[in-house]
Amino acid sequence: MLLLALDTATPAVTVALHDGTDVVASSAQVDARRHGELLLPAVDRLLAVAGLRLDAVTGIVVGVGPGPYTGLRVGLMTADTFGLALGVPVYGLCTLDGLAYASDLEGPFVVATDARRKEVYWARYADVRTRLSGPAVDRPADIADEVAGLPAVGAGALLYPDAFPNAHEPEHVSAAALAGLAAERLAAGEELPAPRPLYLRRPDAQVPKNYKVVTPK
Amino acid sequence: MADEPLVLGIETSCDETGVGVVRGTTLLADAIASSVDEHARFGGVVPEVASRAHLEAMVPTIDRALKEAGVSPRDLDGIAVTAGPGLAGALLVGVSAAKAYAYALGKPLYGVNHLASHICVDQLEHGALPEPTMALLVSGGHSSLLLSADITSDVRPMGATIDDAAGEAFDKIARVLNLGFPGGPVIDRYAREGDPSAIAFPRGLTGPRDPAYDFSFSGLKTSVARWIEAKRAAGEEVPVRDVAASFQEAVVDVLTRKAVRACKDEGVDHLMIGGGVAANTRLRALAQERCEAAGIRLRVPRPKLCTDNGAMVAALGAEMVARGRAASSWDLSADSSLPVTEPHVPGSPHGHGHGHDHVHETAKDNLYS
Numbered sequence: 001m002l003l004l005a006l007d008t009a010t011p012a013v014t015v016a017l018h019d020g021t022d023v024v025a026s027s028a029q030v031d032a033r034r035h036g037e038l039l040l041p042a043v044d045r046l047l048a049v050a051g052l053r054l055d056a057v058t059g060i061v062v063g064v065g066p067g068p069y070t071g072l073r074v075g076l077m078t079a080d081t082f083g084l085a086l087g088v089p090v091y092g093l094c095t096l097d098g099l100a101y102a103s104d105l106e107g108p109f110v111v112a113t114d115a116r117r118k119e120v121y122w123a124r125y126a127d128v129r130t131r132l133s134g135p136a137v138d139r140p141a142d143i144a145d146e147v148a149g150l151p152a153v154g155a156g157a158l159l160y161p162d163a164f165p166n167a168h169e170p171e172h173v174s175a176a177a178l179a180g181l182a183a184e185r186l187a188a189g190e191e192l193p194a195p196r197p198l199y200l201r202r203p204d205a206q207v208p209k210n211y212k213v214v215t216p217k
Numbered sequence: 218m219a220d221e222p223l224v225l226g227i228e229t230s231c232d233e234t235g236v237g238v239v240r241g242t243t244l245l246a247d248a249i250a251s252s253v254d255e256h257a258r259f260g261g262v263v264p265e266v267a268s269r270a271h272l273e274a275m276v277p278t279i280d281r282a283l284k285e286a287g288v289s290p291r292d293l294d295g296i297a298v299t300a301g302p303g304l305a306g307a308l309l310v311g312v313s314a315a316k317a318y319a320y321a322l323g324k325p326l327y328g329v330n331h332l333a334s335h336i337c338v339d340q341l342e343h344g345a346l347p348e349p350t351m352a353l354l355v356s357g358g359h360s361s362l363l364l365s366a367d368i369t370s371d372v373r374p375m376g377a378t379i380d381d382a383a384g385e386a387f388d389k390i391a392r393v394l395n396l397g398f399p400g401g402p403v404i405d406r407y408a409r410e411g412d413p414s415a416i417a418f419p420r421g422l423t424g425p426r427d428p429a430y431d432f433s434f435s436g437l438k439t440s441v442a443r444w445i446e447a448k449r450a451a452g453e454e455v456p457v458r459d460v461a462a463s464f465q466e467a468v469v470d471v472l473t474r475k476a477v478r479a480c481k482d483e484g485v486d487h488l489m490i491g492g493g494v495a496a497n498t499r500l501r502a503l504a505q506e507r508c509e510a511a512g513i514r515l516r517v518p519r520p521k522l523c524t525d526n527g528a529m530v531a532a533l534g535a536e537m538v539a540r541g542r543a544a545s546s547w548d549l550s551a552d553s554s555l556p557v558t559e560p561h562v563p564g565s566p567h568g569h570g571h572g573h574d575h576v577h578e579t580a581k582d583n584l585y586s
């Protein structure tokens with residue numbers, strides 16, 4: 001087994017190779033505005049470091065968010081197209097599950113990432129492998145009671161200490177963690193979901209000025 | 218001919234997910250998925266709706282194009298993609314797909330210009346483009362007059378609309394006349410039974426001091442709407458056919474007059490017309506008439522190749538391969554305002570594109586932890 005994992009749902013562009021037992025190589029770059037430029041070169045260098053070619057990969061794992069859409073789609077579109085070209089399965093995992101898996105917390109905790117517009121994407125976990133609720137998108141103040149007393153990981157938790165006084169690293173998801181989680185679930189005979197984006201919000205229905213006009217029928 | 222480049226092209230600059238396959242100047246496949254219906258209730262293309270639809274449609278549309286063309290992806294000589302101009306988020310979906318596809322197949326990647334692709338598509342209809350070629354691109358998204366001396370390296374903007382695109386004006390007037398959507402075909406149909414000289418609507422930017430090759434349709438749009446409203450206010454019946462014909466005449470008169478003038482001024486004996494509005498029968502007829510009178514050869518591709526599609530991107534990609542132009546690098550970005558003067562986005566000789574090298578240097582530190 002050789003899994004290529006990638007995630008672009010947080011400010012990190014992160015990629016990893018996993019052989020089913022261990023992480024073979026991984027990388028992360030944080031630049032929320034350049035996911036589209038950074039991802040392919042990152043995959044290229046990852047393979048070079050590992051001394052492998054892309055066609056050795058037997059499956060693709062991709063973080064399906066939730067995350068800011070433009071960046072999120074870079075990872076999903078790349079994963080889908082790799083899957084098409086290589087004829088290998090593409091598995092989607094919730095990005096917050098990857099963050100949970102990478103945390104070393106015991107007992108119940110919360111994962112929160114930055115959803116911008118003063119909101120967080122968040123989910124509650126019983127342990128690093130078990131999501132209890134979510135993912136959802138909310139204002140930190142509106143969920144402060146629900147998350148009170150729980151430790152939290154992720155940039156969304158670190159960004160809003162009033163709602164998440166007990167916030168920890170990791171800040172961003174790592175593809176290595178996503179790959180590890182996927183390998184574990186596949187080994188347990190679980191079916192992993194298809195890669196469908198978790199947008200959680202409806203599209204902003206704003207038509208830019210001076211762009212193509214479409215008149216209602 | 219088997220030794221001509223076989224290229225797959227991906228177009229996602231607006232609301233059409235287009236994937237085309239060409240061999241040299243021969244069209245093999247032109248697969249399209251459109252999200253136009255999803256935008257209709259908003260009255261215009263909503264970028265986020267378009268981007269979501271591109272992500273959904275991409276893989277099935279690539280599959281369909283390859284089946285239609287009857288070729289194996291292994292045989293492709295390159296993957297071309299619209300790098301800009303267009304909607305940033307929508308472009309990025311196509312660029313991400315093209316990069317991943319090219320990388321996985323081990324093929325060169327060509328990020329190309331959407332406007333140059335609209336010109337180059339005519340090679341699939343009428344064979345190699347004459348050099349130079351004057352091109353009039355008119356659609357709901359753009360209205361420009363371009364001079365192409367070499368479609369892979371030398372495209373010069375002569376003029377463009379300073380307000381609305383020509384296609385927008387058709388949609389707006391159709392709406393005012395309650396003729397439904399899209400406006401182009403229905404105005405065209407009514408105009409055929411109307412008198413184009415019934416009402417003297419203004420010809421924008423045609424005064425002696427106006428820019429010779431720029432267009433303006435906003436004033437015309439307002440003028441036609443006011444004329445219709447005045448009729449209605451007076452309780453008179455609106456002569457829909459005459460309004461349609463007179464409005465359409467004002468648009469195509471200015472478009473063809475300026476295009477022919479540009480050809481004469483530049484000593485160019487070929488004019489190509491592309492974009493969705495190129496399907497307009499009066500535009501074609503008047504362009505034909507005026508070109509003939511001026512000794513200019515007119516080339517207009519079939520309507521399906523005039524609107525946004527993947528085949529036009531593949532056509533320009535194939536020309537890039539044929540002329541040995543440099544491929545793009547893996548850090549190719551979507552550029553929503555890619556200038557028309559850049560027909561493609563070549564990678565730098567070092568393999569990193571485009572003046573962003575410093576980022577790779579700083580990024581090295583946190584790689585491979």
Ligand SMILES: [Zn+2]
Binds near residue numbers: 331356492525
């Ligand atoms: Zn176009």
